[in-house]
Amino acid sequence: MARKKLIAANWKMYKTPDEAKAFFAEFLPLVAAHTRDEIAIFPSPVLLPTVIDAAKGSKISVGAQNIHFADEGAYTGETSIGQLKAIGGTHTLIGHSERRQYFAETDEIVNKKLHAALKHCIVPIVCIGEVLEEREAGKTAEVLKKQVTGAFAGITPEAAAPIVIAYEPVWAIGTGKTATPEMAAEAHAIVRAEVAKILGAPVANAMRILYGGSVKPDNASALLNQAEIDGALVGGASLKADSFKAIVTY
Numbered sequence: 001m002a003r004k005k006l007i008a009a010n011w012k013m014y015k016t017p018d019e020a021k022a023f024f025a026e027f028l029p030l031v032a033a034h035t036r037d038e039i040a041i042f043p044s045p046v047l048l049p050t051v052i053d054a055a056k057g058s059k060i061s062v063g064a065q066n067i068h069f070a071d072e073g074a075y076t077g078e079t080s081i082g083q084l085k086a087i088g089g090t091h092t093l094i095g096h097s098e099r100r101q102y103f104a105e106t107d108e109i110v111n112k113k114l115h116a117a118l119k120h121c122i123v124p125i126v127c128i129g130e131v132l133e134e135r136e137a138g139k140t141a142e143v144l145k146k147q148v149t150g151a152f153a154g155i156t157p158e159a160a161a162p163i164v165i166a167y168e169p170v171w172a173i174g175t176g177k178t179a180t181p182e183m184a185a186e187a188h189a190i191v192r193a194e195v196a197k198i199l200g201a202p203v204a205n206a207m208r209i210l211y212g213g214s215v216k217p218d219n220a221s222a223l224l225n226q227a228e229i230d231g232a233l234v235g236g237a238s239l240k241a242d243s244f245k246a247i248v249t250y
């Protein structure tokens with residue numbers, strides 16, 4: 001069965017509530033008739049209620065950029081999955097490279113968050129990817145396999161259906177450098193083979209693997225037309241309604 005593509009916007013730490021509302025006022029009419037792909041938006045936590053409200057009645061899903069793995073507790077500054085769910089959030093990013101790089105998120109933490117998201121029926125997008133030194137040292141496959149194995153520890157094939165993976169080469173995030181469609185497809189094939197080893201071929205074949213890293217309107221179609229690329233995680237180019245629309249409708 002064909003995998004429906006998912007085009008996701010990571011707004012990082014940008015926009016005020018008024019700016020988020022203005023984005024939706026412009027973006028919703030542009031994609032109102034678009035049913036080919038799923039669309040999801042990941043705003044910063046303070047914007048979640050505004051964005052969930054703005055997306056009501058549309059097919060756009062809204063998720064968190066980060067969640068804590070505990071149900072609740074003394075974790076100052078964190079957001080629980082229950083809190084996200086209570087306000088209508090349905091998705092979460094897990095292990096974005098900026099979380100790994102600046103907030104010391106490890107494969108073990110990613111694994112705990114993945115278990116928590118699945119337990120609460122929140123769609124997890126698990127982000128993986130190599131840094132430049134690892135690619136240049138020929139270690140891309142090794143790094144991706146380690147990240148997949150670490151993230152998926154203890155996950156059963158029965159529970160894995162909602163999981164989405166985002167392959168984001170770290171050297172391509174926010175740099176304007178993009179993996180070529182062939183490089184991305186090759187990495188996706190490595191990731192899918194590793195998922196097949198852990199969870200079996202049927203689960204691996206059904207799992208969506210998105211590409212992220214400087215996806216822009218002018219390279220979206222070459223990337224998204226690769227059979228192995230099941231969507232995109234878009235940072236910078238998702239902040240403006242017209243450029244995100246151009247990517248969604250590649």
Ligand code: PEP
Pocket residue numbers: 010012168172173174175176212213214215233234235236237
């Ligand atoms: C991202 O934030 O996941 C990302 C891919 O950013 P950008 O598109 O700006 O490279």
